Amino acid sequence: MAKYRFLVLNGPNLGHLGERQPEIYGDKGMADVPVLVRDLLGERADEVELEFFQSNSEGGLIDRLEKARADGVHGVAFNAGAYTHTSLAIADCLAWIGVPCVEVHLSNIWARTDEPLRQQSLMGKRVIGVIAGFGILGYALAVQTLYQRLKD
Numbered sequence: 001m002a003k004y005r006f007l008v009l010n011g012p013n014l015g016h017l018g019e020r021q022p023e024i025y026g027d028k029g030m031a032d033v034p035v036l037v038r039d040l041l042g043e044r045a046d047e048v049e050l051e052f053f054q055s056n057s058e059g060g061l062i063d064r065l066e067k068a069r070a071d072g073v074h075g076v077a078f079n080a081g082a083y084t085h086t087s088l089a090i091a092d093c094l095a096w097i098g099v100p101c102v103e104v105h106l107s108n109i110w111a112r113t114d115e116p117l118r119q120q121s122l123m124g125k126r127v128i129g130v131i132a133g134f135g136i137l138g139y140a141l142a143v144q145t146l147y148q149r150l151k152d
């Protein structure tokens, strides 16, 4: 059976999830995401194949998104970290590759009112939707949403 392939893509400073400022980003790492996907999808999780990639560089993320397009990946759950707020280049990439993307944030970026720049997303216009504030569960929710969208 051909599987639905989803890329879970993380940007800068997200390579040490669980260790980095756990009071903001939580104490769980990416290794827990497949377990959460199975919790949400149950047996349907067998239809799904997850790929994980993290890069601290803008070009590395764009190269990986272009590869996702070339590989025919079905969707991307993408936490671009701080590039969310600053990178027109990533927004431009999402605008053309034609791979459905859900924007994910561990923290609720809109509640971080002490840092107004974090409330802005340049990529928001180029994604299906945004999930923010649920820690790593957000990645699993994004995968569930992408899966459901393909099924409907």
Ligand code: DQA
Pocket (backbone or CB within 6 Å): 012, 013, 014, 079, 080, 081, 082, 083, 084, 104, 105, 106, 107, 108, 109, 118
């Ligand atoms: C983040 C929020 C960004 O503002 C920040 O730069 C990150 C993580 C989040 O997941 O909450 O690196 O995307």
